[in-house]
Amino acid sequence: MVPFGGWDMPVQYSGILEEHRAVRGTAGLFDISHMGEIEFRGPDALAAVQRLVTNDASRLSIGQVQYAALCYENGTFVDDLTVYKLADDHYMFTVNASNIEKDYQWITAHVIGDVEARNISDETALLALQGPKAPEILRKLTPVDLSQIRYYWFQPGKVLDADALISRTGYTGEDGFEIYLSPDKAEALWNRLLEEGRPFGILPVGLGARDTLRLEAKMALYGNDIDDAHTVLEADLGWIVKSAKGEFIGRAALEKLQAAGLTRKLVGFEMVGRGIGRAHYKIVKNGQEVGEVTSGGPSPTLGTNIGLAYITVEYATIGTEVEILIRGEPVRAKIAPTPFYRRKR
Numbered sequence: 001m002v003p004f005g006g007w008d009m010p011v012q013y014s015g016i017l018e019e020h021r022a023v024r025g026t027a028g029l030f031d032i033s034h035m036g037e038i039e040f041r042g043p044d045a046l047a048a049v050q051r052l053v054t055n056d057a058s059r060l061s062i063g064q065v066q067y068a069a070l071c072y073e074n075g076t077f078v079d080d081l082t083v084y085k086l087a088d089d090h091y092m093f094t095v096n097a098s099n100i101e102k103d104y105q106w107i108t109a110h111v112i113g114d115v116e117a118r119n120i121s122d123e124t125a126l127l128a129l130q131g132p133k134a135p136e137i138l139r140k141l142t143p144v145d146l147s148q149i150r151y152y153w154f155q156p157g158k159v160l161d162a163d164a165l166i167s168r169t170g171y172t173g174e175d176g177f178e179i180y181l182s183p184d185k186a187e188a189l190w191n192r193l194l195e196e197g198r199p200f201g202i203l204p205v206g207l208g209a210r211d212t213l214r215l216e217a218k219m220a221l222y223g224n225d226i227d228d229a230h231t232v233l234e235a236d237l238g239w240i241v242k243s244a245k246g247e248f249i250g251r252a253a254l255e256k257l258q259a260a261g262l263t264r265k266l267v268g269f270e271m272v273g274r275g276i277g278r279a280h281y282k283i284v285k286n287g288q289e290v291g292e293v294t295s296g297g298p299s300p301t302l303g304t305n306i307g308l309a310y311i312t313v314e315y316a317t318i319g320t321e322v323e324i325l326i327r328g329e330p331v332r333a334k335i336a337p338t339p340f341y342r343r344k345r
Contacts, residue, residue: 002207005097007034009207016208020300023172023213027131027197028205032178033186036100036121040091044113049091052107052249053083054232056242060085065152065169068240070095070103071250075231075257079103080222082169084154094126096222110249125186129193130176130213132343133200138177140196141189142166146177160189171210173217174343215306216299216341218268224279225266225294225308233257234310236266265316266294268338269324271305273331277324283309284323284330290315293324299340306340 001008012019022028040048049057055068062085070078070093079099084092095103104119111117129138135146144157144166154167162185170176181189194202211221220226226235233241233254241254271277276296283291296307315322318337323330 004207005034005100007097009034010204012206012208013204016206016212017300019203019205019209020212022201022203023131023174023205023209024301025131026200027129027133027137027176027202028172028209029190029193029197029202030128030130030205030210031126031186031190032128033125033183034097035126036093036095036097036103036119037124037126037180038093038095038100038104038107039086039118039120040093040111040115041089041118042113042115043089044115045089045091047113048111048115048117049083050245050248051112052110053081054241054248054250054254055083056245057083057085057091058245062087063153063155065154065167067152069232069237070106071232071248071254072228073250073253075233075250075253076228077222077226077230077232077235078106078228080220080226080237084165084167092120099222123182124180125183126178126180127186127190127193128170128172128176128178129197130170130172130174130205131202132175133197133202134174134176137193137197137200137202138166138179141192149177151175160185160192162189171217171219172213173219173339173341174213211295212297212300215295215297215308216301216339218308218339220266220308221295230266230310231257234262234264234266262313264291264310265313266308266310267316268336268340269293269307269309269322269333270336270340271307271324271331271333272321273333275324275326275331276305277307277309277326277331277333282325283311283333284325285315290322301341306336308338311335
């Protein structure tokens with residue numbers, strides 16, 4: 001157990017490698033109740049959300065989810081989040097645990113119009129069932145037709161005896177569901193999911209495998225790959241910036257950066273030499289520093305050592321060889337295509 005975002009969180013239950021392979025092969029269960037939820041209610045809920053985030057929430061239908069960023073005026077990250085449209089006048093953000101209070105303060109300082117923003121994190125538990133067998137396991141515990149929930153959509157319904165919101169989202173690169181429900185119902189559901197999943201080889205999963213899974217899928221981690229020192233465009237997330245929708249916080253800075261051109265970019269790399277590129281290790285080319293690792297580790301699925309790094313755009317092309325300084329010694333690596341892992345659909 002380790003402190004994480006103000007919570008005590010498990011690094012592993014049975015072992016990082018076993019837990020990682022369970023998610024890729026059958027199913028894994030995560031308690032991610034540490035994540036935060038902030039809801040918006042009122043006639044101006046959409047206008048408030050549109051001003052706050054980079055993506056275009058007007059494109060959402062009721063029951064749909066969208067990945068977006070909450071930006072400072074300079075285009076760097078307050079946080080990355082998901083936006084849920086529950087009704088025309090009701091939206092919800094799911095935010096990172098370590099940023100709940102910061103995000104809420106930022107939102108309440110910048111929200112405008114006839115809308116109430118409320119932090120409902122303490123009223124909300126969240127379990128993630130991930131892996132190819134997730135639909136088969138969850139189907140035993142809910143009358144909801146899971147086949148009708150598409151990727152990045154959700155549906156309210158009963159799970160066991162709990163009122164829940166079932167979302168086909170996740171942070172692993174696998175199929176699966178995230179289940180929002182009342183905290184007093186979470187323990188019973190956790191136990192039943194493990195019981196129903198036992199014939200499939202389900203395992204509870206901790207932070208260790210959560211990190212290796214998301215890294216293989218190139219899903220950014222706030223505090224490592226994205227933060228208030230890097231812009232959304234530098235983080236290779238230009239696809240969640242919709243300037244055409246109209247004004248939002250950070251728009252002017254991002255448009256200026258887009259016009260000027262990037263000088264650095266978040267890319268994937270694979271080690272060629274022996275060693276692991278860890279966060280904050282420097283990257284060099286021809287003896288000159290050209291970047292820095294943000295995340296790195298072994299890929300249990302691929303059997304190689306991989307990572308993410310910000311690097312000068314000149315050297316960001318796939319296949320370019322660089323060197324990572326591991327304990328001061330240069331070790332060969334190459335810029336690699338991402339995501340490193342894609343599930344078969």
